[in-house]
Amino acid sequence: MVRVRLDVAYDGTDFSGWAVQPDRRTVAGVLGFELERILGAGVPTGLTVAGRTDAGVHATGQVCHVDLPDEAWAARESTLLRRLAGLLPGDIRVTRAVAVPAAFDARFSALFRRYAYRVTDAPYGAEPLRRRDTLAWARPLDVTRLNAAAQGLLGEHDFAAFCKRKEHATTKRAISIIEWQRQDDGVIVATVQADAFCQAMVRSLVGAMLSVGDGRREPDWPGSLLTRTARADDVPVVGPHGLTLVAVGYPDDESALAERADATRRLRV
Template identity: 75%
Template sequence: MTRVRLDVSYDGTSFSGWAVQPERRTVAGVLAEALERLLGAGAATGLTVAGRTDAGVHATGQVCHVDLPDEQWARLGSTLVRRLAGLMPPDARVRGAREVPAGFDARFSATFRRYEYRVTDSPYGAEPLRRHDTLAWPRPLDADALNAAAKGFLGEHDFAAYCKRKENATTIRAISRLDWRRDPDGALVATVQADAFCQAMVRSLVGALLAAGDGRRPADWPAGLLGRRERSSEVTVAPAHGLTLVAVGYPEAEEYASRAELTRRLRG
């Protein structure tokens, strides 16, 4: 078998998230269906993704891996992207496919995930062509206040107040970047990067920061919740459609397996 890295992008509007779910349209579902139509039933195995995005969340830099029979990869590898383009729906694309070492794991070999969240405080709302990836906020937002509040999240913390807790899973995460910028079109964009995120964490962080950015909460309030050990009912989760997974980082190829082993131990 040959391990293949797939770089994937999608408009999450009409998807019920990444993971396959019975009777629901998901990104993994349409990708697996396309691979089966191209290669035959059961040929592609072990589909694994870097980050299981929720319903409505988009991606321009998603990464997954799949194992293909050597003969299939040798025959179709050079044309796989073009062939999948003809089989997948227009709101999901495989943008790249390349062979990687067997030790590569799209999920556990990753060193970081980077998301962006777009929000506009324009009085007329989101531009029509950006309505699917930009949240329209009803109050003016102060970029300086947003960045002042964001600084309190940097570093390693227990984000239990901002996560949906899962049994036997840690809520400790290390955020290496969290800042806001105002783009030329007037939209405010939050960039957040961490080793990993728990479910709904990024949208919860954004929800708390927006409350500080529009003046309803002081700048130190979002980080002040980090001392809690249960999810905070005071935090409003920002809508999914403003969030996009833009990049996943990996070490050098010779470090894929060791990074995956380390991550498994940490998550355990």
């Protein structure tokens, strides 16, 4: 068997998230179906993703892996991308397919996930061609206040106030980057990078910071919520369409892949 890494991009608007669901159009469902059309029913196994994006969330840098028999990979390696491009719908693309060490695990070997959230405070709203990936905010936003709010969220904390808790799962996460920049076109982009995220965490963090950016809350408010041990009802959860998974990072050293996966499993499971 050979393990194959797939880099995937998609417009999440018309998907009910990543994970396969009965009678729902999902990224994993569509991708898995077309992989089996090309490789044969039951041939690709173990489809595993770096991060299960929610319904409506996009990706330009999603990563997953599948396991294939050696002969299936040898027969399709040179044509797999083109064949997928011909079969997949226009809102999902596989941008790279490459054999990786058996120790590579798209989920557990990851060092970080990086998301971008796009917001416009233009009085006319989002540009028509960007309406699917940009949130329109009705109040003017101050980037200085947004970044002041972000500072209180950096580092390793229990983010229970910003997460939908799952039974037997930790809500401790380590945020290494959280910053806001206003682009030349006036759109404000939040970059949030952490070792991992729990469900709705980025959208909750963004919602809390936007309440500071428009002057309704003080900059220390988001950080003060880190003392809570349960979901904070006063934290707004912004829409999924502004959110895009842009990158997943892995160890450069092949020998570190299994070590990282083992450490992450102990922490997350």
